[in-house]
Amino acid sequence: MATLAKSDASPAPRTRGLKIPPQGVGGFDRSWFPICLSTDVGPGEVIGREFMDGQIVIWRGESGTPHVQSAFCRHLGAHLKVGEVVGEHIRCAFHHWSYDGKGQCIKIAAGDTPPRDATLFDFPTRESLGLIWAFNGDEPDVELPHFSAPEDTLLLKAHHVKDMNIDSYMVFSNSMDFQHLKVVHGVELIGDLEDLEITDRGMTYSQNMKIPGIGTVRQTIRAWGTNSIALEGVTMGRKTFQMSVGCPLPGNRARIFNIDSTVKPTDAPGDAQMAEQLIQIMIDFGDRLIAEDAPVHDSMSFRHDRMAESDKYLAMYLRFARLYPRHHPAADLIAV
Numbered sequence: 001m002a003t004l005a006k007s008d009a010s011p012a013p014r015t016r017g018l019k020i021p022p023q024g025v026g027g028f029d030r031s032w033f034p035i036c037l038s039t040d041v042g043p044g045e046v047i048g049r050e051f052m053d054g055q056i057v058i059w060r061g062e063s064g065t066p067h068v069q070s071a072f073c074r075h076l077g078a079h080l081k082v083g084e085v086v087g088e089h090i091r092c093a094f095h096h097w098s099y100d101g102k103g104q105c106i107k108i109a110a111g112d113t114p115p116r117d118a119t120l121f122d123f124p125t126r127e128s129l130g131l132i133w134a135f136n137g138d139e140p141d142v143e144l145p146h147f148s149a150p151e152d153t154l155l156l157k158a159h160h161v162k163d164m165n166i167d168s169y170m171v172f173s174n175s176m177d178f179q180h181l182k183v184v185h186g187v188e189l190i191g192d193l194e195d196l197e198i199t200d201r202g203m204t205y206s207q208n209m210k211i212p213g214i215g216t217v218r219q220t221i222r223a224w225g226t227n228s229i230a231l232e233g234v235t236m237g238r239k240t241f242q243m244s245v246g247c248p249l250p251g252n253r254a255r256i257f258n259i260d261s262t263v264k265p266t267d268a269p270g271d272a273q274m275a276e277q278l279i280q281i282m283i284d285f286g287d288r289l290i291a292e293d294a295p296v297h298d299s300m301s302f303r304h305d306r307m308a309e310s311d312k313y314l315a316m317y318l319r320f321a322r323l324y325p326r327h328h329p330a331a332d333l334i335a336v
């Protein structure tokens, strides 16, 4: 075996590899983000939440249509979460200025004409898969994350898993981190990834895996941006659909939601019970992955540092995450 003579060996560089700048540096991902569960806000209600590096309100008009808007009134900055929904408008508690579903101030209780530029940031808003979503931008330029099956054919459960002290990309890099999947979660890749397609906004691929407690499954995986990943396959003889999505919060944290789903049960005896049991198995599995990772995720100082051969897909994912486009058009309107 060839060895270097001591005098020939140059010292290894004592610098670590590249950071991925945290969300908020150069803006936030130009993506759809899950804001809250659909059940968190009812018709005629308003709630306040953190989002990116600021504050937003989520409210539904009496008709039930959801809106996600910057939190602070354009008069003196009162938080609209303590305001009130009146019909299809949100009314500020301080002097009763009212805003419509597009964020435009349309009425001042004192009778004045509202300033034309008294507008909230109105995030493009959608409701699907048990969540209310907002796009970071004026107009969405990517698809809302979804499953290949229409939502009305699915039995699904969405839940808030955990708020984490890391960016979403670190959570979702797991799906391409095959060393980690094996040694921490006991999940083994069988063969190589198949049908891999990658663009600057997302990726798809298929893989065969052996999962403890579930068995061997073939999954088709689709990632939208760096904050959402969907897995579809057949588990225990039944089509299953899972999605994990993250929302950036102030302080470089992320709120993680999971959606677990299967095809709606038929009237066959035991089918409804089987579907419910399978969803619970998936929920427990997803929660277990997050819990097993928590000690590492809560204390790591991420760098894209030295890589081994089995990291080739992980390296590809990290490059994708580093180059994902960012911006922040709502910056000043949501800032505290």
Ligand code: FES
Binding pocket: 073, 074, 075, 076, 077, 078, 092, 093, 094, 095, 096, 097
């Ligand atoms: S601060 Fe909202 S109406 Fe005055």
Ligand SMILES: [Fe+2]
Binding pocket: 174, 180, 184, 185, 289, 293
């Ligand atoms: Fe993990």
